[in-house]
Amino acid sequence: MASYPILPEKLLLISLKMYFTPDRTLTYLHDLLNPANEIVHPTNKDKLLLALIPDFLTIWPCAQILKEYETNLAATTRTPNPTPTFLLGAQDCFWESQGAYTGEVSPASIRALGCSIVELGHAERRAIFNETDAQTARKAAATCAQHMVPLVCIGEVTAPGPIASQAVGQAVTECAVLVRAVLAAIPDDAPVIFAYEPVWAIGQPKPAGVDHVAAVVQGIRAVIGVRAGTARVLYGGSAGPGLWGAGGLGRAVDGMFAHQIEGVREVVREVEETLALV
Numbered sequence: 001m002a003s004y005p006i007l008p009e010k011l012l013l014i015s016l017k018m019y020f021t022p023d024r025t026l027t028y029l030h031d032l033l034n035p036a037n038e039i040v041h042p043t044n045k046d047k048l049l050l051a052l053i054p055d056f057l058t059i060w061p062c063a064q065i066l067k068e069y070e071t072n073l074a075a076t077t078r079t080p081n082p083t084p085t086f087l088l089g090a091q092d093c094f095w096e097s098q099g100a101y102t103g104e105v106s107p108a109s110i111r112a113l114g115c116s117i118v119e120l121g122h123a124e125r126r127a128i129f130n131e132t133d134a135q136t137a138r139k140a141a142a143t144c145a146q147h148m149v150p151l152v153c154i155g156e157v158t159a160p161g162p163i164a165s166q167a168v169g170q171a172v173t174e175c176a177v178l179v180r181a182v183l184a185a186i187p188d189d190a191p192v193i194f195a196y197e198p199v200w201a202i203g204q205p206k207p208a209g210v211d212h213v214a215a216v217v218q219g220i221r222a223v224i225g226v227r228a229g230t231a232r233v234l235y236g237g238s239a240g241p242g243l244w245g246a247g248g249l250g251r252a253v254d255g256m257f258a259h260q261i262e263g264v265r266e267v268v269r270e271v272e273e274t275l276a277l278v
């Protein structure tokens with residue numbers, strides 16, 4: 001019987017959006033996995049996992065690269081059938097698994113190619129393609145039905161005003177609508193990830209302030225409440241090195257998004273330091 005993926009304590013996600021050509025995506029993945037770059041530490045996998053979320057066209061070759069990587073690792077460490085040291089995700093999926101839905105991508109196919117995470121309801125999809133909370137919730141249910149983890153993007157649209165408490169309350173209220181819709185649509189024991197991405201902080205020169213993120217994430221965790229399945233809350237929105245460590249987001253969230261290879265390496269080190277892994 002299929003089971004849900006087990007989520008580690010901390011997750012670092014890399015969404016390539018539509019930035020790269022296919023060859024560049026594959027080079028990027030090779031660079032992430034290259035031991036010389038000291039990014040992926042297989043011994044940390046119970047506590048910290050990286051996931052790459054490439055475009056649909058490169059999921060298959062990325063899955064092949066990861067399979068070869070895991071096979072070599074298993075041979076080197078003499079561990080038969082080890083749990084993955086690196087996860088693969090998709091940037092969206094449809095809510096049906098098969099049928100006459102031209103241009104859509106089936107969650108069953110995504111799963112068959114080796115993905116364990118599906119990003120859903122990203123602010124860009126909501127703004128450009130008018131995706132709704134109800135559609136995102138249906139997609140989350142379809143993702144869980146394939147025993148993958150929905151990575152649901154939430155976040156307020158308007159930047160905080162001068163009164164911090166009001167800004168936090170408004171943000172939590174906006175996020176809560178989709179959080180509740182998704183939790184009502186998926187099984188209680190299904191793992192789920194919420195990516196708190198304030199819309200006003202995506203693609204900007206700097207991320208949202210730590211205090212704002214910490215307070216909103218606390219509010220989001222209260223909305224999630226107690227459930228049987230694991231729920232992780234990550235931060236996304238111009239995240240990068242320097243955001244995690246002392247006085248940073250490490251105390252508030254279960255992971256972040258990251259991008260450039262150099263930046264990913266630095267973020268991994270910062271998370272490892274707080275976990276005292278190396």
Ligand SMILES: O=C[C@H](O)COP(=O)(O)O
Binds near residue numbers: 197203236239
């Ligand atoms: O997928 C990542 C989030 O949308 C954040 O993107 P960003 O780091 O470019 O702001």
